[in-house]
Amino acid sequence: MIVLDNRALNRALLARQLLLRRHEMSAAGALEWLVGLQAQEPQEPFVGLWSRLAAFDPLELSKLVEERAAVRTLLMRRTLHVVTAADALALRPVHQSMLVARMWATLRRNLPGVDLAVLAAHGRPLFEGEPRMLTEAAREIADRWPGVAARDLGDALSCLVPLVQVPPRGLWGRRGAAHNVTLDSWLGRPLGQETPEAVDALVLRYLAAFGPAASADIRAWSGLSGLRESVERLRPRLRVFRDERKRELLDVPDGALPDPETPAPPRFLPAFDNAVLGFDDRSRIIDQEHRGLSVKGARFVLVDGRVAATWTVADGRLQVDPLRPLTPRERDEVAAEAAALAGLLGLSS
Structure with a gap:
């Protein structure tokens, strides 16, 4: 059997x-390919x-969100992702049980006496009209569970009820509170079903965009x-x-397996990018000594394909802080990429 070393991976x-x-x-094509x-x-x-x-134009993604062709919703690992509308409808049912289980593992001590089915039944209608903030909506039903914080009820509802965060949150250069509405009412279409075929499709898409990978990586x-x-x-x-x-x-x-010696230009990654987080064994892209940074929201710079700096x-x-010594050529290439990103962000590099 063929063995792939870390550079090939x-x-x-x-x-x-x-x-x-x-x-x-x-x-939209990139969101679909990357599974958000x-x-x-x-x-x-x-x-x-x-x-x-x-030639990416940030307003292109903003337009997708404004026109409801893409949405921000809880999916993989109980984390917010921006995905296409079609993927939101198809993937939320596949992840629903996991979302509730992870929420309950975190909040069960904060939700004494709360029947999750009852909470979902009373909570869902709160998000079917005007978009609401989670805690604000939860306050309207909090008297059913004296002593339970509305914040915890709202947090639970974000998993129990398929919701999306609506604009202006998530638009380029805009700020906005996290107002939520039900996924199906926002998109005007029903959610799909959790079926073996839907799970299989998700596994295949992960392997296409992240593989080759172990079962533990998919999980x-x-x-x-x-x-x-x-x-x-x-x-x-x-x-x-x-x-x-x-x-x-x-x-x-048909997954791509480039020559391991293929040059890899510097790339600036945002916080929590799945290129780093999408594995159990992340050694193909980040050294073990820096792995902890990946879950703390560090923004990474890839040099020769691996995490070599933060920004x-x-x-x-825009400031770059190397995690290892960079060669003069690497410094120049990183500086050029940093200047381009600073231009996008309206900053000095």
């Missing part, structure tokens, strides 16, 4: 994450697309458990490799 990841070169692709972009911070997905697409990215049945159903259709740790890696038949915005300037 790195170049495969960069190619499939649209980071090996900038692509002539629409923002993580979007806890509303402006971060714009940087993610800028690093991946040629880490999606937050879903019980994927063994899906993997076994799909196995006859998949390629199988090994990594240097002898883990079994699964892959779609921040302070006092109107």
Whole structure:
């Protein structure tokens, strides 16, 4: 069986994450291919697309959100993602049980005496009209559970009821509170169904955009458990490799496997980019000593395909802080990319 080392896996990841070169692709097409972009911070997905697409115009993504062709909703790992409208309707049912389970594991001590089905039944109508903030809406029914904080009830409702955060939140250069409305009422279409076929489709899309990858990587990215049945159903259709740790890696038949020596230009990643977070074993893109930064919201700079620096915005300037010594050539290439990003953000580099 073919063994893929970390450099081979790195170049495969960069190619499939649209980071090996900038692509002539629409923002909607990129969102679909990547299965969305993580979007806890509303402006971060714009940087993610800028690093991946040629001549990206941030207003293109804003327009998708304004026209309800893309939405911000809880999905993978109980985190906010911006996804196409079609994916929101198809993927939310697949993730629903996981979202509720993760919410309950976090909040059960804060929700004494709360029947989740009753909370969902009373909470859903609150979001079917005008968009509401979670805590604001929860206050209207909080008297049913004396002693339970409206904030916790609202947090629970974000998982129990499929919601979207509506504009102006998530628009380029705009600020807005997190007002929510039900997903189906916002899009005017019903949600799909959680079926084996829907789970299989999600696994295949992950492998196409992130693979080759182990089953543990699929679970880490999606937050879903019980994927063994899906993997076994799909196995006859998949390629199988090994990594240097002898883990079994699964892959779609036509997934790109570039030459490991393919040059990789510097790329600036936004906070919580799935190119880094989308694995249980992240060694193909980040050193173990820096892994903790990936869950703390650090923004990364890829140099030769790997995390080599972080970047921040302070006092109107874009600042790069290397995590390892950079060669003079690497410094020049990073500086050029930083200047281009600063231009997008209206900053000094």
